[in-house]
Amino acid sequence: MDDSRYNVFQTDDGFWCIEQTFVRSFLFVGEQEALLVDCLLDGDLKARCEGITDKPVRVVITHADGDHTGCAGQFDKVYMHPAEFDRYTLKNKAIAPAEPLWEGEVIDIGTFRFEVVLIPGHTPGSIALLEREKRFLIGGDSIQSGPIFLFGDGRNVPAFLASMEKLKKLRGSFDKVYASHHGLTEDPAVIEDLASFAADVLAGDLPEPQDDPGGKAPPSVKLYSRGNAHFLLSER
Numbered sequence: 368m369d370d371s372r373y374n375v376f377q378t379d380d381g382f383w384c385i386e387q388t389f390v391r392s393f394l395f396v397g398e399q400e401a402l403l404v405d406c407l408l409d410g411d412l413k414a415r416c417e418g419i420t421d422k423p424v425r426v427v428i429t430h431a432d433g434d435h436t437g438c439a440g441q442f443d444k445v446y447m448h449p450a451e452f453d454r455y456t457l458k459n460k461a462i463a464p465a466e467p468l469w470e471g472e473v474i475d476i477g478t479f480r481f482e483v484v485l486i487p488g489h490t491p492g493s494i495a496l497l498e499r500e501k502r503f504l505i506g507g508d509s510i511q512s513g514p515i516f517l518f519g520d521g522r523n524v525p526a527f528l529a530s531m532e533k534l535k536k537l538r539g540s541f542d543k544v545y546a547s548h549h550g551l552t553e554d555p556a557v558i559e560d561l562a563s564f565a566a567d568v569l570a571g572d573l574p575e576p577q578d579d580p581g582g583k584a585p586p587s588v589k590l591y592s593r594g595n596a597h598f599l600l601s602e603r
C-alpha cells in the first residue's frame with residue numbers, strides 16, 4: 368500500500384519518527400526487538416515499520432484516541448494501560464487484542480529502556496514513557512504546547528493537574544519531551560505551565576475563551592490559553 372502519506376525521519380536521539388498530517392508515532396529499534404509507540408490514523412504502518420527494521424515490533428499505545436490507534440488492527444496485539452481498554456474498543460473498528468501495560472513496568476528492548484508512567488487526565492489511562500539513561504520522555508498528547516483536549520468523555524482536569532504534579536517530581540530525570548502533536552520536542556518547563564494553568568482553571572481563574580483554531584471541536588468547546596498552556600475545554 369502507498370505509504371507516501373507518512374513523513375519518516377530519524378531524531379537526534381537515534382530513533383524514528385513517523386508523522387502523518389497532525390500526529391506522529393515513534394519507532395525505536397533495539398538489539399532484540401523494536402518498539403512502536405502509537406498507530407497514527409491509517410495507511411500501512413506495519414509495512415512501513417518493516418521497511419525500517421526486520422526486528423519483531425512490539426506496539427505500545429500512549430492512549431486510545433483514534434489518531435493514535437488507526438493502524439492498530441495491523442498488529443497481532445497492542446499494549447496499553449487497562450484504563451484505556453474501553454475507549455480503545457469504542458473508538459476503533461479494526462482492532463488487535465489489547466494487552467495490559469501497568470504503571471512502573473519497564474520496557475527494555477536493548478539500546479532503549481522505558482519506564483511506564485501513568486498520567487491520567489487527557490484520557491483515563493494515558494501513559495508517558497521515561498528513558499532515564501537517554502534523558503527523554505515520550506509524553507503522548509498530555510505534554511505539548513499545542514491545544515490539549517480536556518473536554519468530553521474521559522477527560523479530567525483535576526486528574527491532569529495531579530499528573531503534571533507527578534511529572535514535576537520526575538523533572539530531574541529528563542531534559543526533553545517528545546510530543547505526539549505540534550512541535551516534535553518540548554522543553555520540560557512546559558509541564559510547569561500546564562500544571563499552573565490547570566490549577567487556575569480549577570480555581571475558576573480563566574482567560575477569555577477563543578474559538579478552536581483547529582475547528583475539530585464542537586462549538587460549545589473553547590480554547591483557553593495562558594503562556595505555553597492551551598486547553599480545549601467546554602465553555603465555562
Ligand SMILES: [Zn+2]
Pocket residue numbers: 390432434435508547548
Ligand atoms: Zn492525539
